[in-house]
Amino acid sequence: MLNSFKIKSLNIGKPKKIETNNHVFISSVGRNKVSKAFLSKQGFEDDSVQYKYHGGPDRAVLFYSYEHYQKWENEYTKEFTIPGFGENITVSGLSEENVKIGDIYQIGETMVQITQPRIPCDNLSKYNEVKTLHKRLVDTGYTGFLASVIKEGWIEDNSPITLIESPKNSITVLEANHIFFHDKKNKDRIEYLLTIPELADEWKGYLNKRLEKLRE
Numbered sequence: 001m002l003n004s005f006k007i008k009s010l011n012i013g014k015p016k017k018i019e020t021n022n023h024v025f026i027s028s029v030g031r032n033k034v035s036k037a038f039l040s041k042q043g044f045e046d047d048s049v050q051y052k053y054h055g056g057p058d059r060a061v062l063f064y065s066y067e068h069y070q071k072w073e074n075e076y077t078k079e080f081t082i083p084g085f086g087e088n089i090t091v092s093g094l095s096e097e098n099v100k101i102g103d104i105y106q107i108g109e110t111m112v113q114i115t116q117p118r119i120p121c122d123n124l125s126k127y128n129e130v131k132t133l134h135k136r137l138v139d140t141g142y143t144g145f146l147a148s149v150i151k152e153g154w155i156e157d158n159s160p161i162t163l164i165e166s167p168k169n170s171i172t173v174l175e176a177n178h179i180f181f182h183d184k185k186n187k188d189r190i191e192y193l194l195t196i197p198e199l200a201d202e203w204k205g206y207l208n209k210r211l212e213k214l215r216e
Contacts, residue, residue: 006160009033009082010155012037013032016028031086031088033083037154039152039154040152042060058200063089063099063146064083065092068095072136080128091161100173101199102196104165105147108153109151109153109154109155111164113198114147114198115148115200117145117146117176118143118144141174143177169195191211
């Protein structure tokens with residue numbers, strides 16, 4: 001039986017000046033909710049990012065779990081407005097704990113493949129006005145996750161998300177985050193993560209450099 005998951009919010013937007021109580025910065029983190037958007041191999045039309053470490057074919061779509069909003073609201077006793085984590089798709093039922101590197105999902109007319117966890121930046125703390133949020137995203141591994149586009153097309157805000165294929169020998173986004181952020185000297189796990197062919201090239205570069213240093 002196919003597993004289907006729900007879009008809670010479909011979000012696109014270009015970098016803009018954002019002003020909070022304590023910060024002024026340029027970012028696309030405050031994307032706008034839309035009812036329909038076209039997804040190409042490079043990302044959504046009318047959507048772009050500000051920094052070189054975001055975007056590109058391996059990082060065309062950013063997902064964030066709808067269920068995490070409740071966790072952060074409970075932890076910080078404040079409301080987080082969707083899309084508060086820079087995501088293109090706020091999704092219910094999917095999270096770093098059950099999504100694997102290499103998973104393929106059909107969403108509307110499109111097909112996407114998970115390539116890596118998102119490496120969060122401090123703009124998420126600034127935007128949500130929570131100083132420790134960036135650290136907590138790294139601590140928990142609830143960073144969000146990125147995908148490449150196998151098939152281009154339209155996505156609507158009520159399009160189902162259906163798991164089409166999941167690699168047997170892959171690992172979850174959460175475990176990949178654990179290796180990357182917390183188990184940095186575990187050569188065996190790093191080497192295993194590098195064997196996953198669907199892992200984004202950028203991550204392979206980071207991890208190969210780390211292995212080189214560990215072997216010195």
